[in-house]
Amino acid sequence: MTSQSQGIQQLLQAEKRAKDKLEEAKKRKGKRLKQAKDEAMAEIDQYKLQRENEFRRIQSSIMGSQGNLSVKVEEQTAAKIQALSSSYRQNKEKLMAELLDLIFDIKPELHANYR
Template structure:
């Protein structure tokens, strides 16, 4: 009976070792599948990124002319406005300087209106 009991224990130990091997293989298989999935996902991400970059470059190229034209139009309008401001400045400069000098140089001494009302004239 002891031999049978010993043989039964030996069979159980072998079965346990076999089960441990199967579990280890399953873990390795799972780890490999996860690694493969990550690699595949990384490739898909790179492919998607490349496609979107190309799409953006195409969009940018198709709208580059519009942007350049708008910039040129704004620059032209700005130059025209600056030219008009310079012309206004040049045409009114003398009159403004004369008015300023007249106000500063030609002073008529007179009482302030509040003092006149108080009767201090």
């Protein structure tokens, strides 16, 4: 009977060692999963930062050219205003003279219904 109890004791000890090894393997697996998750998050953060920097670079190049466009539009507008002002000053006297000639050129006539 003692050999049976020794056999049972050995089986219980073997079962306990197996259970401990199983728990240890689960802990290692959990650690590996956590480490893999942390590495993936770090990689994701690095990729996100890289893409944001690229986006900002592209945005600044586009917005910079838009800023240049607004400066060009303002310059063109100023040039057109100056051209129109100069044209106005050149033709003002001539136009006034023509208008005054038309206003003062009165030809009195009898109305058609008056006859």
